[in-house]
Amino acid sequence: MLILRVVSTRALHGYAIAQQIHILSREQLSVEEGSLYPALQKLLLKGWLKAEWTTSETGREVREYRISPSGRKQLDAELAEYRRMSKAIDALLDNA
Amino acid sequence: MAFFGEWLRRFWYVLNRRRLERDLQREMEAHRAMMREPREFGNTLRLREESNDVWGWNWLDEAWRDLRLAARTLRQSPGFTLGASLVLALGIGLNLTLFQIYNAAFLQPLNVRDIETLVRFQRLSNRGRAANVPYPATQHVRDNNTVLSAVLVAARYRDIQWNDFENHLTAQFVSANWFDETGYNATAGRLFHETVDDAQDAQPAVVIKESFWTNRLNSDPNIVGSSVRINDRPATVIGILPRNYRGLSDDESQVFLPIRQMGYFFRGQTFETAWDTSSNVDMYGRLKPGVPLAAARDSLRFAMDELVAQQPDHFKQGEWLEPYSAVTRLETPSQRQQRLLAVTGVSFLSLLVLTVACANLGNFVLSRAIGRLRELSIRIALGAGRWRVMRLLLAESAMIAAIAATIGLALSSAAFRVMNAAGLPLNVTIDWRTILAAAAVASFAMVAIGLLPTWAISRGNIGSVIKDGGQTVSSGLGRTRLRSLLTAVQVGGSCIFLIFAGMTAQSLQRLLTPGFDFERIAVLEVSSLAGRNIDQNSYWTGVRANVASMSETEDLALVLYPPLSGFTSMWTNPPEAPHLSIWVNSVEPQFFNVMRVPIVAGRNFELGDDPQNSAIISRRLAMDVYGTLDVVGQQLPRTPWPNDKKKWTIVGVAEDAHAIQREPNAAEVYFPLDLHHTKRAWLIARARNEGRLLLGPMKEAAQTVDKNVPVQARLMSSDFRQKQNEAATLSSITLSLALATLVLACIGVFGVVSYGTSLRRKEISIRLALGAKNRSLIALLMRQSGSPAAIGVLWGFGIAYAASKAMEAQRVYLGSLDAPLLLSVVAVIGVTCGIAALLPSVRALRTDVAQTLRDE
Numbered sequence: 035m036l037i038l039r040v041v042s043t044r045a046l047h048g049y050a051i052a053q054q055i056h057i058l059s060r061e062q063l064s065v066e067e068g069s070l071y072p073a074l075q076k077l078l079l080k081g082w083l084k085a086e087w088t089t090s091e092t093g094r095e096v097r098e099y100r101i102s103p104s105g106r107k108q109l110d111a112e113l114a115e116y117r118r119m120s121k122a123i124d125a126l127l128d129n130a
Numbered sequence: 131m132a133f134f135g136e137w138l139r140r141f142w143y144v145l146n147r148r149r150l151e152r153d154l155q156r157e158m159e160a161h162r163a164m165m166r167e168p169r170e171f172g173n174t175l176r177l178r179e180e181s182n183d184v185w186g187w188n189w190l191d192e193a194w195r196d197l198r199l200a201a202r203t204l205r206q207s208p209g210f211t212l213g214a215s216l217v218l219a220l221g222i223g224l225n226l227t228l229f230q231i232y233n234a235a236f237l238q239p240l241n242v243r244d245i246e247t248l249v250r251f252q253r254l255s256n257r258g259r260a261a262n263v264p265y266p267a268t269q270h271v272r273d274n275n276t277v278l279s280a281v282l283v284a285a286r287y288r289d290i291q292w293n294d295f296e297n298h299l300t301a302q303f304v305s306a307n308w309f310d311e312t313g314y315n316a317t318a319g320r321l322f323h324e325t326v327d328d329a330q331d332a333q334p335a336v337v338i339k340e341s342f343w344t345n346r347l348n349s350d351p352n353i354v355g356s357s358v359r360i361n362d363r364p365a366t367v368i369g370i371l372p373r374n375y376r377g378l379s380d381d382e383s384q385v386f387l388p389i390r391q392m393g394y395f396f397r398g399q400t401f402e403t404a405w406d407t408s409s410n411v412d413m414y415g416r417l418k419p420g421v422p423l424a425a426a427r428d429s430l431r432f433a434m435d436e437l438v439a440q441q442p443d444h445f446k447q448g449e450w451l452e453p454y455s456a457v458t459r460l461e462t463p464s465q466r467q468q469r470l471l472a473v474t475g476v477s478f479l480s481l482l483v484l485t486v487a488c489a490n491l492g493n494f495v496l497s498r499a500i501g502r503l504r505e506l507s508i509r510i511a512l513g514a515g516r517w518r519v520m521r522l523l524l525a526e527s528a529m530i531a532a533i534a535a536t537i538g539l540a541l542s543s544a545a546f547r548v549m550n551a552a553g554l555p556l557n558v559t560i561d562w563r564t565i566l567a568a569a570a571v572a573s574f575a576m577v578a579i580g581l582l583p584t585w586a587i588s589r590g591n592i593g594s595v596i597k598d599g600g601q602t603v604s605s606g607l608g609r610t611r612l613r614s615l616l617t618a619v620q621v622g623g624s625c626i627f628l629i630f631a632g633m634t635a636q637s638l639q640r641l642l643t644p645g646f647d648f649e650r651i652a653v654l655e656v657s658s659l660a661g662r663n664i665d666q667n668s669y670w671t672g673v674r675a676n677v678a679s680m681s682e683t684e685d686l687a688l689v690l691y692p693p694l695s696g697f698t699s700m701w702t703n704p705p706e707a708p709h710l711s712i713w714v715n716s717v718e719p720q721f722f723n724v725m726r727v728p729i730v731a732g733r734n735f736e737l738g739d740d741p742q743n744s745a746i747i748s749r750r751l752a753m754d755v756y757g758t759l760d761v762v763g764q765q766l767p768r769t770p771w772p773n774d775k776k777k778w779t780i781v782g783v784a785e786d787a788h789a790i791q792r793e794p795n796a797a798e799v800y801f802p803l804d805l806h807h808t809k810r811a812w813l814i815a816r817a818r819n820e821g822r823l824l825l826g827p828m829k830e831a832a833q834t835v836d837k838n839v840p841v842q843a844r845l846m847s848s849d850f851r852q853k854q855n856e857a858a859t860l861s862s863i864t865l866s867l868a869l870a871t872l873v874l875a876c877i878g879v880f881g882v883v884s885y886g887t888s889l890r891r892k893e894i895s896i897r898l899a900l901g902a903k904n905r906s907l908i909a910l911l912m913r914q915s916g917s918p919a920a921i922g923v924l925w926g927f928g929i930a931y932a933a934s935k936a937m938e939a940q941r942v943y944l945g946s947l948d949a950p951l952l953l954s955v956v957a958v959i960g961v962t963c964g965i966a967a968l969l970p971s972v973r974a975l976r977t978d979v980a981q982t983l984r985d986e
Contacts, residue, residue, distance in 0.1 A: 048157060049164040067161065067171050068180070071154070075184040079143075081135055087153075094164070097157040104132075 035116065036063070037073060038082060038101060038109040045088075047096035048074065074099060082108050143185045154178055192521070200525035214491050215533040217877065220870060221487025222538030222571050227545050229567045232473065240456050241376050243313025247279075247417040248456035249426065250378070255449040259462070262410035263451070264444065265389070265401055267437055271413075271451065274436065277429040280416040282311050283389060284378070289655065289842040290385060290395075291361050295346075298842060301360075302383040303392050303411075309337075311416055312377060319354035319369030327388045330402075334365035334391055340373040342384035360387070361395045361840060378414060378460060397838040405444045414460075415453070423453045471936065478933075483867070486623035486874050488575050491530075527577075535572035539564070614918040617879060621922025621959060622929070624875040627868035628958060629930040632951045634861040642854070645787040646693060647726035650684075651846040652824035653692050654813040654832060656839060667805045669835055670813075676831035677815055682823045686815035687720035688803055693787065694849040695812070701799065705769050707754040709795045716741070716803040722784060724816045732762035732782030741804035745778035751797035752783045759783050766799065814846070821845045872958070876966040879919065887911055887974035894974055904975050911971040912964070919963050923956060 040046060040054040048070060056064045065073075077083040082105030090096045101109065143150060155178060162168045171177075182188060204211040242248055251271075253260040263271075265283065272281035283305045290301040306328035309321035317340055327335055336358065338347070347353055353367050371386065389411070392401045401409045417426055430451045438445045454460050461469065506519050542564075654677070670688060677686055691699065701712040719735040722728070730749055745766050752761045755768055766778045778801070787798060805811065813832075817824045825843040832841040887894065890911075897907060934947050 047160070049161045067158075068177055071158065071177055071181040072184055075154075075181045079136060079139055079184055081132075081139060094160060095156070096160050097153065 035109065035112045036065070037070075037077060037099075038105055038112070041083065041099050042101045042106065042109055045086075045098040045100040047090065047098050049096075051099065077105070080108075081105070140185055140187070144187050144190075147187065151178070151182060154181060193525070196521050196525035197529065199522055200529050203522075204526060204529060211530065211533075214530050215537060217874065218487050218491050218530060218534035218575055219537035219541060220874070221484045222534050222568065222575065223541030223545070224483045224867070224870070225571050226538055226542035226564060226568055228479065229571075230542065230546065230564055232477075233563055233567075240378060240459060241374065242378065242456060243311070244416075245456045247419070247421075248311075248378075248460075249415050249417060249423065249453035250456070250460040251413045251415060251430075251451040251453055252462065253449055254452040255446055259452075261412070263413040264405050265409040265411050266403060266405055267441075267445070268411060268413045270437060270440075271415075271430060271433045274433045275430055277418055277421045277426045278415040279418045280307055280311050281305070282308055282414040282416070283411040284308065284414075285389065285392075285411040286383060289840070291359075291842075292385065293359050299342075299385050300383045301385040301387055302377075303387050303389040305389050308386075309371075311414075314371065314375055316369035317372045319367070321369050321371065322386070322388055328390055330390050330393065332388065332391065334360075334363065334394055335368045335388060336360060336365045337369050337371055337386040338367060339371045339375065339384050339386075343370050346384070360385070363395055363397075365395075378412075378456070396840045399840075405441050413451075417453075423455060426453050427451065475933070475937075479867075482623045482626065483871060484571060484575065486620045486871050491575070527575075531572040531575045534575065535568045538571075539568050614921075617875075617918035618922040618925065620871075620875040621879070621919045621963065622924075622926035623922075624868065624871035625923050625926025625955060625959060626930045626933075627864065627871045628955045629926070629934075629947065629951065631861070631864040631868035632954060633934065633947065634857070634864045636951070638854075638857040638861045644693075644850070645727070645785060648694065648846040648850050650817045650819075650821045651724065652815050652817060652821045652828055653695070653844055653846050653849075654815070654828045655695075655842045655844070656810070656812070656832065664836060664839065666808075666811075669839070670805055670811060672835035673813060673832045676834055677813060677824075677828055680824070680827050680831070682817050682819065682827070684816045684818045685720055685724050686813060687718040687724045688805070688811045688813055689718065689721055690716040690803060690808055690811060692812045692814050692846065693725065694846055694853060704751075704755050704767055706756075707751075710751065710754055710797050711795055712751065712797050712799055714799045714801065716801045716808065718803050721800070721814070722746075724814055725787065727787050728785045729782050730785055731759040732780065734782060735800075735802045739781065739802045741802040741807070742776075743778055744781045744802055746782040746784050746800040747780055748784055748786050748798040750786050751799065754797065821847065872962055875922075875959075876962050879963045879966040880970060887970050891974070891977065895977065898975070907975060908968070908971045911974060912967045919959065923959060927952065 036055050037051055040051055040058065046054060048067075051074075052065045052067070052070055074083065074085075077099075078085060082102055083099045084102050085097050085099050087095060088098050155174070158171070158174050158177060162171045162174070165171060179188070239245060240248075251263060253263055265285075268281055268283050272278070285303045286300060287303065288298065288300045290299045292299050304322070306322045306324045306326070309315075310323065314321065316337070321337055322335065326332060338353070343349060343353060350356075354369060356367055357364055358367055359365070365387075377383075387395060390402070393399045403409075415426070417423075421429075427450060434445065434449055434451060438447055438449065452462075454462060458466065459469075509519055509522075654673070656673075674686065674688065677683055699714050701714055703710055704712065717735075719737070722734055729746070731752070732746070735744065735746065747761065747766065749759065752759050756764060761780045761783060764780050766780050770777060784798070784800065803811065813828070815824055815828065822845065825845070828843045829841050832839065894907065894911075931947055
């Protein structure tokens with residue numbers, strides 16, 4: 035879900051995805067490379083991401099990942115599920 | 131849908147695998163380069179492998195690696211690879227050969243058009259069954275039914291003369307719609323058509339099989355349209371039938387003739403009007419669309435009832451025509467049962483050979499794997515993983531199985547080339563079924579031989595193996611009963627084949643000592659006189675007088691069934707000796723002199739003997755039923771048949787003439803031949819010098835009496851040679867199988883004992899060092915193979931006994947499973963397996979005691 039969310043606004047390469055997750059989570063979350071690449075391959079296999087080679091702003095050749103329509107659907111579903119669970123947990127913690 | 135898309139992507143990935151792996155590598159390198167601390171990225175290779183693993187294709191790489199490693203390992207031990215492959219190839223080759231015969235004979239559906247609507251009819255009543263129907267009856271049914279769109283008939287004749295060919299051909303007389311209804315077209319020319327060939331006065335036409343055209347007519351390019359002489363009557367060859375023609379039965383007919391022209395080729399034949407069995411044909415029908423079998427049976431009852439009313443002498447009340455579908459190969463239930471028995475027998479033999487080969491190879495591989503325990507344990511200790519080692523062993527088995535399957539296929543096709551060259555009527559080619567069967571057999575073998583060592587390894591304690599070089603673990607494995615079981619299976623398998631080889635040899639032996647003298651005897655075969663306006667008695671009197679007057683004729687006799695002709699008749703088994711099969715024959719008194727069958731008690735028939743009252747029985751029948759040869763004047767049958775007052779008085783006892791029927795418990799009964807009450811007889815004549823000199827003159831002598839009666843003459847010895855060849859072929863096949871399995875069993879015993887001795891090297895050396903005698907050590911070592919061999923012999927005997935009983939129940943006789951045969955088999959197995967056990971034992975004693983003790 036995290037990877038899908040960070041590539042949902044713009045295409046990013048692997049390093050940038052890891053960086054974005056780290057920064058956007060206010061440095062609370064970090065994705066190890068050992069988890070990132072198998073996860074990216076799995077998302078490619080599922081058809082939720084598309085990958086293409088491009089040149090970065092620094093002139094380096096990088097492989098960027100972009101969310102696919104089915105990936106976006108999956109993200110929406112997962113976000114809705116996450117929010118539902120989060121609300122339920124909040125309600126439990128507040129009222130217990 | 132998502133699942134389907136995922137598999138498509140997986141498939142796309144495997145097609146572009148190399149490029150995508152390179153992409154991932156580049157991507158990771160770029161990622162590393164962008165990091166402030168590239169070292170934190172970790173092991174790129176491991177990350178790449180984990181990422182690629184997501185796509186699920188890493189097993190391909192692993193399998194390829196395993197296969198390469200297995201190939202390298204096998205290359206390092208060429209002796210083992212070659213030996214193991216050859217042993218398994220023998221098993222697979224034999225299996226494939228049996229499978230292909232089975233496939234050709236039983237699996238392939240009838241190759242005919244619209245198989246669902248084609249049926250065969252047989253006459254059934256509450257009293258019994260008749261496979262054939264008189265020709266006029268088939269035509270009556272054809273014209274008086276509402277359920278059949280066509281009626282097809284066929285009649286096979288074995289005595290067709292083609293031009294001046296020395297040997298007679300087998301021909302099938304078929305209805306003119308035969309080929310249109312079975313769905314065949316000519317390779318050249320045309321086949322019969324109802325519009326052209328369905329008339330007595332149509333142009334005499336003949337269709338030949340392609341195999342006959344190539345083998346016997348040297349592929350004469352001008353054969354179609356040419357004129358030939360069949361039974362001395364001119365006819366035109368109108369077409370060639372394709373090689374793949376199998377028709378409705380796998381018969382060996384080479385020539386096809388229109389059934390309406392039978393009277394032309396057999397002059398004076400009244401085939402179309404004879405209602406008795408002389409005009410019997412095989413009857414088939416094509417059901418109209420949507421008519422089920424039961425409805426056809428019921429509907430045809432009307433036509434049959436009409437036949438009963440019109441021909442009460444030939445059709446009995448309550449008879450019906452039973453249809454058998456072409457989908458079930460036109461078989462009756464009992465034929466299907468026989469086929470199932472044959473299939474079971476073939477499958478059993480086939481599986482047995484393969485089991486023996488696999489057991490052997492399992493032994494081989496197990497020995498080798500145990501020898502490699504230290505190597506394999508080191509691999510495991512280095513982190514290879516137990517499953518990885520097992521995969522390596524399985525990959526080795528797979529390679530051996532693949533090599534063996536290829537050699538097996540080659541062996542099998544070579545065997546068929548030899549069989550085809552020998553003229554066996556087996557049209558077998560290697561097709562997808564064979565390849566599939568080879569793959570199945572090889573996979574079975576691979577699992578069988580690969581699982582054993584894998585299982586053995588999985589039980590081993592790896593730590594102790596590394597410490598003591600495998601001594602403890604391999605000793606433990608060696609003690610398991612597995613190896614003994616494998617040896618018992620092999621010995622048992624070879625025991626079964628040896629017994630069958632012995633039984634077929636007995637059968638051959640019995641044939642070679644027939645109990646009568648068939649040399650210098652000519653046989654005159656005359657087509658049935660029934661349906662012809664001929665007085666049988668005067669016809670035969672004339673023929674007999676003509677043949678007797680020839681100077682070459684020493685003696686002659688008329689007989690109902692000449693020995694070795696294949697025509698026989700059987701009585702029910704007598705209650706006093708239920709094991710006896712009694713074969714009956716009607717003969718003239720001279721028969722015993724012509725055949726050189728001595729009368730051992732009483733007298734021969736005399737001219738005044740009443741055919742309804744006198745009988746001569748064979749020695750076996752006299753001894754088994756009456757317990758003495760002094761039976762003259764006694765009644766036959768000894769115990770009267772229920773509901774039948776018929777009985778005969780025994781006038782004499784003849785010597786056994788068991789080659790009339792080759793089964794072990796055959797006995798004979800002879801009655802005086804009564805020409806007034808038989809439809810057909812044969813003339814047998816003994817020549818003074820050479821039987822061949824009688825053949826031509828005998829035919830002429832018969833044709834002088836009536837030139838319209840078709841006659842054939844042949845030597846009784848040629849019938850004998852044919853039977854001898856069949857028996858010898860069967861005998862040599864079982865003997866080869868027996869020898870092959872015996873060799874396998876010996877290899878197995880050799881393997882067990884060599885393995886045992888190699889495990890006990892230390893013990894042997896200590897015993898030798900302590901002064902043990904060679905003889906007692908050899909006995910100790912050979913004992914290892916004793917009990918498995920004994921168990922093998924016991925189960926082999928058990929199965930062979932059950933199989934021979936099952937065959938006897940189906941009236942298939944090879945020989946008797948008696949004590950001398952069993953003792954011979956035990957002796958053969960004892961000696962061969964003994965030698966196989968002795969060799970490694972003796973070799974073990976030649977070891978250098980000091981060296982061995984130092985090594986260990």
